[in-house]
Amino acid sequence: MKHQERGRADLRKWDRYIGIPAVAALSLVTPKSRVPQRVSNIGLIALGAIGDTILSVGPAVPVLRKAFPGASISLFTSRANSGIAPLLPPCDQLTILPISDPLRSVRLLRRQKQDILIDFTAWPRIGALLSRLSGAKFTLGFETRGQHRHFAFDATVKHSDQIHEFENYANLLSVVGAERPSWPRMQPSEAARCKIRSEWSGQYVVFHPWASGFKKEMREWPIGHWQALARALVRRDFDVVFTGGPADAETSRELVAGIDVPPGRVISVAGKYSIDETAALLEASACVVSVNTGIMHLAAALDLPTVALHGPTNPVRWGPLSKRARAISPKGGKTAFLNLGFEYPEDFDSCMHLLSVEEVLACLRERMDLRESA
Incomplete structure (x- = not known):
């Protein structure tokens, strides 16, 4: 992707x-x-x-x-x-x-x-x-x-x-006389839906940890945080599916390998699906957790329960356009300053680690029926 x-x-x-x-x-x-x-x-x-x-x-x-x-x-x-x-x-x-x-x-x-x-x-x-x-x-x-x-x-x-x-x-x-548009809304093809239905069942949450573009690592949540969140969801009887493009496949495999859960409960499909098929995978999920990137906007355009993780990006400028989505940012550090995507101060250190696993888990509880673990 x-x-x-x-x-x-x-x-x-x-x-x-x-x-x-x-x-x-x-x-x-x-x-x-x-x-x-x-x-x-x-x-x-x-x-x-x-x-x-x-x-x-x-x-x-x-x-x-x-x-x-x-x-x-x-x-x-x-x-x-x-x-x-x-x-x-x-x-x-x-x-x-x-x-x-x-x-x-x-x-x-x-x-x-x-x-x-x-x-x-x-x-x-x-x-x-x-x-x-x-x-x-x-x-x-x-x-x-x-x-x-x-x-x-x-x-x-x-x-x-x-x-x-x-x-x-x-x-x-x-300027050309067109009326004000509505928020973007999309749906996957029926062929993509059929493929996903044939390959997936049960309840799962989609994680998309990977940003793109200039200094993309500054917009990514720490690997350890994703792993802790995945373990917390498995304890609550949800499977976890990591998405990404072909360039993310190896890193995604390493991320999943570091999560100590029963086999098959946490899976990476990075590089496996087209965008259309990924949309169908998102559509069939219980919720999507994503950094600010294209998959976040795709989840919002599908009108899915979504938790959008922001740090240097400002949700007012780039947040998900769906009433079923919620954007959250760290409460400390320098945040919400990116406009076009390249305005990083020379001394900037990523603030994403300040967004805790507990805050994201609490937001997930609001988006879906998430019971406490035993």
Whole structure:
């Protein structure tokens, strides 16, 4: 479920030192346009993580179809987040952009002549650069403080660090006359549900310990805490299933090996399932416990009982959008300061260890029928 593009230092440097001057230069030679009166094709650029794509594209497609009946909608993703596409509201075409090859990405965009092109990325300049070179009649994106990307677009919306990211995406859509979207909601395919039903029975809780992106380890709960929580749930007659991508498989096996419980009660399936199948696995669980990452947003979009573990990320900005979910953060240390994901102080030490097993267990009791152990 993860890809090596996510968090690559060379791509971040390219984006900053080449992307900024390129966007600024193009803005000087390209006139601004207005929303076309006739709209036949709409393109959506979503190059962020899976969670960002759930929060942006998922709610956007239904309201854009209502605002522009009959228009074709094309989705442009990176390889890193393309796996979530089958769970999103259907688009008419999916194109995976090779963002490490900008010239090829531009060619792919220009083949599809867009009347409106909306860039949902908040800080990377690559989305703005591709938008400006796309040949679209009208382009729309964020003006994000300090990121120097807004010059590329025909119209912009100021990106706010005071509201949930979903609200920022909703504000973008209002520029083209779309109504306010609802929170994202998803469901796995019937094929994925059948597969999970054939492989799983009984009551289990899903743990997702793995974050992604820049300094991901700073957003992860300590391994020992996960192991203690798993033992506590087994004592209460719940099995525990650890999820993750292929890159997490070995670490997940080591984590599970360190939990002294009867065989088969705690299992890792990291790297085993597609995102669609993982959604079905989550859907059949009693509850999901996850750090702030794509799986957390997926659990919320499935409207499942969810405990979301936050530390440097602010739940107000990035919390799960479901009344059945609860986000919790440590009560001490420096917390809730991340806006775009890279604003770590040089002397920052992870605060996640300050979130105790007892606090998470108490939150689980609120989310599900969890009796005390004998």
